[in-house]
Amino acid sequence: MYALGDGITHDYVLAHMWTNLALAQGTENANEVMEILVNGMTKEDISKAQKMASAWQEKHSSGVGQ
Numbered sequence: 001m002y003a004l005g006d007g008i009t010h011d012y013v014l015a016h017m018w019t020n021l022a023l024a025q026g027t028e029n030a031n032e033v034m035e036i037l038v039n040g041m042t043k044e045d046i047s048k049a050q051k052m053a054s055a056w057q058e059k060h061s062s063g064v065g066q
């Protein structure tokens with residue numbers, strides 16, 4: 001949705017963040033989506049998206065398996 005601006009504001013950083021999280025879960029075709037995204041992003045935007053994905057994962061995985 002964020003990559004296409006489908007009903008929301010177009011945002012490659014958020015699209016990358018969610019795709020990164022999808023990759024971590026083994027979502028089919030996420031690699032293909034990620035390839036498309038990174039071709040339209042700056043290194044700074046990619047870094048920001050990766051940090052956001054890590055922060056999201058850390059926040060939402062605490063207590064899992066305990």
